[in-house]
Amino acid sequence: MADAALRLKSLVEQLLGVPLPVRIRAWDGSQAGPPGAPALVVRNRRAVRRLLFKPGELGLARAWVAGDLDIEGDLYAALDLMSELVWERGEDARSLLQMVRDPEARAAARGLVKVAGLPLPPAPPREEVRRARTHLHTKRSDRRAISHHYDVGNDFYEIVLGPSMVYxxxxxxxxxxTLEEAQRDKLELICRKLALTPGQRLLDVGCGWGSLAIHAAREYGVGVVGVTLSxxxxxxxxxxxxxxGxxxxxxxxxxxxxxxxxxPYHAIASVGxxxxxxxxxxxxxAEDLYRLLKPGGxxxxxxxxxxxxxDESSYSVDGFIDAYVFPDGELAPLGSTVGQLERAGFEVRDVxxxxxxxxxxxxxxxxxLEADWARATRLAGPARARVWRLYMAACALAFERNRIGVNQVLAVRTPVGGDSGMPLRARTWGA
Known part of the structure; x- marks a missing residue:
């Protein structure tokens, strides 16, 4: 196909009804789109087939993971430019033909089918988790989900996280x-909020590679039990x-x-x-953690x-993250989290x-990751490394644009008499 980029650009814009904010560079070397903008590199026709059969975020992710799509230029800028187009499109449509209503758009979709060629559809990359969405969050399903995410290889995580190994x-x-300074400050903040003192027992739920447990034991003299499924x-x-030592x-x-x-424990940390x-x-x-705390903990x-x-009943988990990063992961609004902690008996003292x-x-x-890309791809495989690069860059933008947030909630198992042990002035964090 001569000038495939221009053909793709015209058909996609005709279908969506808006100009594409990025350039397209196609498999034949042709380019089309705004000069100077980041380029969406369409390496083959299979990338188009993936998008036809799974429009929106998951189709783009499959093409990215498989190496059918790439981005030339600033990754963050490209994702930012494409975000509204992607996130406003449904993930449940089986094909673009089901997303269009007018004859002009249907003609564009037929044109894309001709560009894509046969066979249809391509198989998802093998890194995608495919399972029936039943029996979520049993102990067995949680072990599988945690293994998928965290058992990628400690050497790979050392590249991404750096010496602190805090995820x-x-x-x-x-x-x-530096990242190491900021992670040390986070560990210190947690220990101060928990008002740890020598001889206490701390439970670290989801302890990861042990950074918080080590910091708390070394700097505060507490005994720590860290639990993980990995x-x-x-x-x-x-x-x-x-x-x-x-x-x-x-x-x-x-x-x-x-x-x-x-x-019971004197304090519990549950981080990430x-x-x-x-x-x-x-x-x-929440009830299990409440049970594991001493009164006043x-x-x-x-x-x-x-x-x-x-409409909370219509909320669906992010398709790419659920399929490639955090199987069965769920994000809740802050208000829901605080409400559930209170229902379990906690007194929420600070957010x-x-x-x-x-x-x-x-x-x-x-x-x-980018600085040690060659080694990362050898350790985890090119597809897995591409998953992580896309996931982390997209999440950075999501936090920066206030699409998602992160919160530290400090709660107390307040004794019957009402003495929470908290300081009179907020955020001094003393005992």
């Missing part, structure tokens, strides 16, 4: 700080604990939080874990939250929104 939003003193994380964390204070378990038998719990299980999660729940929808901090964190993770 949650950092807490930045200034945009120019065998790779646990092995890595135990090695770090031993290297710090903290095996007498820190125990890392491969264990579901629902199976922790040895409460509650997104895996699910709406149907959230009250159970504090919970620090650090969790990503989405914006409320007018700190740190949305901007996650945008900064994700951009550093993307930069780490």
């Amino acid at each position: 949650s939003c950092a807490y930045w003193p200034a945009p120019g700080a 065998h790779e994380q646990a092995a890595y964390a135990r090695k770090r604990v031993a290297g710090e 903290l095996t007498d204070r820190v125990e890392i378990r491969v264990q579901d939080y629902r199976d922790v038998p040895d409460g 874990m509650a997104e895996h719990v699910g709406a149907e299980r959230y009250l159970e999660y 504090r919970l620090l729940n650090h969790q990503i939250g989405r914006r409320p929808q007018r 700190e929104a740190i949305r901007e901090h996650y945008g900064l964190t994700l951009r550093r993770w993307v930069a780490n």
